[in-house]
Amino acid sequence: MSIIIAGGGIIGITLALAISHETQGKQLVDLIETSDLDMRFSSDDPGHSIALSAETCKKLSALNIWSYLEPIATKITNIHISDRGLPSSIVLNATDYNVSSLGYVIELKSALKRLLIRLKAAPGISLYCPNKISYVERTKDFVHVILDDNRKLYGTLLVAADGASSDIAKICGIKKYYIQYPQIAIVATISTQLAHNGWAFERFTTDGPLAMLPIRNGRSALVWCQSISNAQAMYHTSDQEFLIQLQKIFGWRLGYLVNTGERKIYPLKLQIAGQNVSHRLILIGDAAQTLHPVAGQGFNLGIRDIMSLIDTLKIAWKNERDEGDSRSLQYYQKLRKLDVQKTIAITDGLINIFSNRTTVLVIGRMVGMAIIDHIPQLRNIIAQWTLGRLKN
Ligand SMILES: Cc1cc2nc3c(=O)[nH]c(=O)nc-3n(C[C@H](O)[C@H](O)[C@H](O)COP(=O)(O)OP(=O)(O)OC[C@H]3O[C@@H](n4cnc5c(N)ncnc54)[C@H](O)[C@@H]3O)c2cc1C
Incomplete structure (x- = not known):
């Protein structure tokens, strides 16, 4: 069964590429994105730029992605x-x-354009775009989603990388807390x-x-x-x-x-999901936490979500275990807790002190x-x- 990723922003695409790279395409990935990615690049919207820390670039290198950026x-x-x-x-x-x-x-738009070319050539990834998930069912052994065109997908794990206003979080009843x-x-x-x-x-x-x-x-x-x-x-x-x-x-x-x-x-706004894991579900990137942009930490934190998720998946693959079982979810949650709390505290503190x-x-x-x-x-x-x- 596949790993289903909702959201083809920089975090969703990077995760899909990372899984393809780590498993040479053996782990199947279904990536669902609502907007028409090719149209996104032809619009006049210039998008924004993001600062990547040196450590983030090293992590992207390890995933064989940095050479494209x-x-x-x-x-x-x-x-x-x-x-x-x-x-x-x-x-x-x-x-x-x-x-x-x-x-x-x-520049985020240029980066996404390059990553999309890479994504289309990467083994093991199926792209559903433009598509939206209209139904999610999480059973004991798998997750089942239905797309807006009635196609059905089955996976062991659903990853919500669908940004700050994550529909998946809403569908799965995950509360969001925020400071405007x-x-x-x-x-x-x-x-x-x-x-x-x-x-x-x-x-x-x-x-x-x-x-x-x-x-x-x-x-x-x-x-x-x-x-x-x-x-x-x-x-x-x-x-x-x-x-x-x-x-x-x-x-x-x-x-x-x-x-x-x-x-x-x-x-x-600073927005945090009440929980970043739930049954057969993991939230990453802006879907899990959205930070003030001036501190320049949103993507830098999101890439650390991806690295922790890859570490979690590697253990499951090595032990031939189900990627979305409760042990995997708990392990991921433990890996992320301190880093997320600390980054949010520093970012919010910095903005409050200096404004x-x-x-x-x-x-x-x-x-x-x-x-x-x-x-x-x-x-x-x-x-x-x-x-x-x-x-x-
Ligand atoms: C002005 C500004 C400056 C910033 N500067 C920095 C910086 O310097 N450094 C830094 O690290 N971070 C920075 N950030 C933060 C960074 O841009 C974000 O953390 C990062 O882009 C989040 O990526 P994402 O893929 O998680 O979310 P998004 O970019 O929001 O992508 C989500 C994707 O999911 C899709 N989607 C939405 N709903 C669904 C659905 N139901 N099903 C399927 N797909 C769906 C959307 O179309 C979109 O493509 C900045 C942010 C802003 C706004």
Whole structure:
């Protein structure tokens, strides 16, 4: 029987490729995706970019996936972290940590396009697309799903990789808990007068954090979080006015901000599934937890879900056991618990500290920034987190 994956986003596709790679196609995978993947690439929607930690790239390498993404990835060689209005800042350099980069940035749409080509050629994977699961039955020995065109699939395990508003979680009665941040993110590609030379910028303001990540052709990927009213105004304003306002907040580190691509807005919330496993079901990626984008940890955490799931499956394959039995589910749950809790706590804490207006916290973060930049051990902790090396 197959492993059924719902959701052909970056997490679902990466998991399907990982299983195909690990078993040379012997473990069958049924991947179901609602949107027409080929049409997705022909739309004008530019999508967003994501920063991958060095550890994530290593994991993708181990799964034989990184070689498909590396040609479109841009190295982060330096990170500048600042707080608008405060004199201190933190600078992380790859050379200080004896690495060639602190991470990479990929444009999600380009990455998905490449992975889809790989997916279509990978052994053991059947793609059902565009299709939706309309019925799920989980029996003692298998999971049975019916697609919207009435095709029936049988598997040992159903993996929900269907994103933040996971239908599978709803169908299977998994509760979601969330904190809605009083902000939304504007995402756009910015062309600048000066080349970024691998510099990423993270800037905290009283209205919300802003990140500029280096991407191909000398451009930078902007994620700008603001109060809902400000963001709506910024979204609807002219390109010229948008760039003027952005320049005021971001400053001149990349010279004039010359041009902006199409703007897109994303609501911001931290969302966690009440449980990431249930009978013959595992939730991974954004379906299990959706984080604030500025901390740049959503996919980095999702790839760790995938690695833990592969470790779990390997044990089942080795012992010729059913992949979706309760031992497998419990083992996976144990592997994920601490990492997920810790990443969520750090991400949420970071956003709250740096977007808080109260005087105590303003002073605290001013002192904090100064201390962090002058005490190498503390800066080192931030760098290790960025690199994806902070251990539980
Ligand atoms: C602005 C922004 C910036 C970000 N920056 C970073 C970053 O720098 N670093 C980082 O690590 N992360 C970042 N993230 C987070 C990262 O993008 C996500 O964690 C990651 O893309 C989630 O992938 P996913 O496949 O789990 O979910 P999704 O990308 O949501 O994919 C889910 C897929 O499932 C499909 N689907 C939905 N419902 C069904 C259904 N019922 N049946 C079948 N298929 C279904 C959807 O069509 C979609 O293709 C950022 C996020 C945002 C919004």
